[in-house]
Amino acid sequence: MIAAEHLTKRYGRHTAVDDVSFRCEPGTVTGFLGPNGAGKSTTMRMICGLTPPTAGTATVAGRPYRGLPNPGREVGVLLDASAQHAGRTGREVLTVAAATMGVERRKVAAALDRVGLDGAAARRRVRAYSLGMRQRLGLAHALLGDPRILILDEPANGLDPEGIFWMRGLLRDFADRGGTVLLSSHLLREVEAVADRLVVIGGGRVVAQGGKDELLGGTGTRVRARDLPGLRRALDTAGLAAAASGTDGSLLVSAGPDAVGQAAADAGIALTELRPAGDGGLEQLFLTLTTVDTAREAVR
Template identity: 60%
Template sequence: MIEFSHVTKDFRGTRALDDVSFTVAPGSVTGFLGPNGAGKSTALRVLTGLSRPASGSATVLGRPYADLGCPALLVGTLLDAGALHPGRTGREVLTLGAMTLGLPRSRVDEVLDLVGLTRTESRRTAGGYSLGMRQRLGIGHALLGRPRVLVLDEPANGLDPQGIRWMRELLGDLAASGCAVLLSSHLLHEVEQVADRIVMIGRGRVLADGTLDELGRGRSLEQTFLDLTADADRSAA
């Protein structure tokens, strides 16, 4: 379970998040959809304890992220695939993560298989990986602890069509096993292919929250999204 409750966040006099409230239930994939600069990444930073809100709260499994003890055993996060150490091999990245979490090294091979990185690829340094390979490695790192909650920021970036299909299937399987998945993206088409619910955000405010059918109401989801973001832009002007 993820819950945002009336979260507000300001940066240098600019309101980045404005009374943001929504939940992500166990066993579901919630798409967090909005254009670049809408507030998605700020919300995820608040959720994972990297930034403090001015007011309101964001909790995971009923508690603030920082109060979870060993968060990575409960919450898997991928906020920036480019943050991987470029001089370490993919296997080293996962092995260090497993050691930190007290997991057996056999979990590294399980995760490599899960994300589709070969043994040869795992021996290459992350600095030589394509963006798609870094995404796979980052998702693998997030899954090391078999988390109950998964938070992903733009995980489809750099993935080829086969990789995107793999990611859809993976997220569907995780949700079916009871995991609560929050998928942040500006790519409407990719979100609607996998999400059970969608939260649309613009100018730091939640514009809509519901299932695909609820948000469409006879129109395409794209048109609903364009209309809502245009309304938000006009209100801010």
């Protein structure tokens, strides 16, 4: 299990992460989502003991990461695919890691084969690797110690469509065998395909979390009016978060049609469209929950 409890990180007067709490259970893939600058990477670094929190705690397998006697045997971590020794070959990178973790050397070849880097690729120096190959090597490193938990930040960056499909199957199989996966990615459709639970962060705060089916079952309301500025003011007065949807002037609001209609009526705004947003999937949920927070952060 991964548990974040009231994690907060401040840099001077700037709060990068604000009171973030969530849990990742065994047998599940948790998608950790948010726009650039939302605090995802900072949160993951705090979980992995790389960034000390200003407040709050994080535990992995029941302990702070730094308290694990041999972290690589408990937790597989990939936060930056480029953080690898450029002068070593892929095989050498894993051989050093195996020696550090006390893993049998024969498992190096199996790990490389598992991620598709056997043969000539394993003998090539990392400086000659493409980003996709570095991602595969990073995944091999994360899996080398047979961990029960994976913490992955944008592991699909640089992978081609075939590689993304392969990674999806690998993570799903890992979770189905009882593993715990925390996955951060901007590839929303891939997260939607593999995740069981979602944690959405915006402006350093958790704006939604829960089961994927639960969250995607109610993705808000689509609303439109001829007086768009007036509609925006009415929604803002009512405390309802809204984001632009497409080019027709409609808005996506993270509230039900009754609340949206009432806010418009109270302000005397005539609506030309008011309906449930429907099944727009994870992309629509993401935009509804994060666009307004991102805009507010940008003007601070």
